[in-house]
Amino acid sequence: MNARELAWRVFSKEFNSSTLDIISTEEKAPSYVVTPLGAKVNRVFAVGVVTDTENIGSEESPMIRARMADPSGSYYISAGQFQPEATMVLRDIQPPEFVAIVGKARVYSPDESVRLLSIRPEVIRKCDSKLRDYWVYETCRMTLQRIDIMKEAMEMSDPSVEELKKLGYPDYLAEGAAAAAKHYENVDLRAFEELVRDSLREVASGSTGEIKEVDLEEMIVSPEADEVEVAEIKASSEDQEETVLQTIDSLDKDGKGSDWNEVVVDAKRRGIDRERLEEICTDLMDRGEIYEPELGRLKRI
Structure with missing residues (x-):
């Protein structure tokens, strides 16, 4: 399969x-x-x-x-x-x-x-516009992750998946970054950073009025991260992945997959913040252990 x-x-x-x-x-x-x-x-x-x-x-x-x-x-x-x-x-x-x-x-x-x-x-x-705004925020965060790995790849004389993985990047990011660094010449990373700033300003101007400055560094951390006690995040990566898989299984009551928002709530209760949950789900999808049967739902394969 x-x-x-x-x-x-x-x-x-x-x-x-x-x-x-x-x-x-x-x-x-x-x-x-x-x-x-x-x-x-x-x-x-x-x-x-x-x-x-x-x-x-x-x-x-x-x-x-x-x-x-x-x-x-x-x-x-x-x-x-x-x-x-x-x-x-x-x-x-x-x-x-x-x-x-x-x-x-x-x-x-x-x-x-x-x-x-x-x-x-x-x-x-x-x-509605709320989902669009949330998507813009998430896409900005993920764009910044790709900018970071591309900075590393573009500094390598011979970009490779293995070298990028040694720096701590997962397979799904390392494979694309290595290929992109070899194919594209002089990628204008500053233009994409500016795109992130402009996108955040557009969303903010529609909801909270003027925004004078956007700190890109703050975008890498989920706003919920500070709400989780450090002591609660002690499980190993494997334990956390198993916890997420069990959560997805337990919330899949009708065989149509688990609602993403319910997974977020349950994972947070178990000490896994939203940013870490997204990383785990991305890795699980990359390995073919879960998938999205439809928008906003997760299901174990």
């Missing part, structure tokens, strides 16, 4: 700037788009505002193209007969409307001079 790929949180500017593809020659093996910051993307989780839609098919057999805006630009979405549920949702949307999407990264390149990236949705849900 093939494990479901991690759904990456990347801003559209980073995603659309990708020019490196990893195409597998093995049957049913996944292919990837590698971004300038080293996200090795097969699947994407994005939240934004659908600004326009177009049916380029027919009423009987619709093929919907849409554009979804985030703070850095726009994603391009396409869905047709092989994504019937997503197609129906897109067809019924009245722009502008907030949506959350999990889908596959797709590259269309009819010739060497044309390269268009899009998302082919697996799941689409209408949402």
Whole structure:
């Protein structure tokens, strides 16, 4: 059984700037788009505002193209007969409307001079600005993690997964960063840091008014981290992973997966803060032990 790929949180500017593809020659093996910051993307989780839609098919057999805006630009979405549920949702949307999407990264390149990236949705849900703001915060945090590893990779004479792992980075980050550092020349990391600042300012201006300065260092730590007593976080990584797996199992009452918010609450009660929980879940997904059956739910394989 093939494990479901991690759904990456990347801003559209980073995603659309990708020019490196990893195409597998093995049957049913996944292919990837590698971004300038080293996200090795097969699947994407994005939240934004659908600004326009177009049916380029027919009423009987619709093929919907849409554009979804985030703070850095726009994603391009396409869905047709092989994504019937997503197609129906897109067809019924009245722009502008907030949506959350999990889908596959797709590259269309009819010739060497044309390269268009899009998302082919697996799941689409209408949402609100609060979920969009939370996604922006999380995507900023994860963008900063990729900036950090790319700084390390770009300083290496021969970037490698092994050397990056020695610095403490997990496989899923090290693989993409090593490939990106070799492929992309002179990645403008400052531009992506500025993107993080601008995105945070945009979210803050819509909720709490003017924000004069954004401290990037503070973004690496989850705001809930200080609420957890240090003494409570003594379990080893393996013990914590087993605790998370048990939590996901115990909360999966109907076989459809555990609600993410319930997992967060239960994990915190067991001494695992939200930031650490996300790291554990990312590692478990990367190893194929859990997956997202739908947006906001986790299930053990």
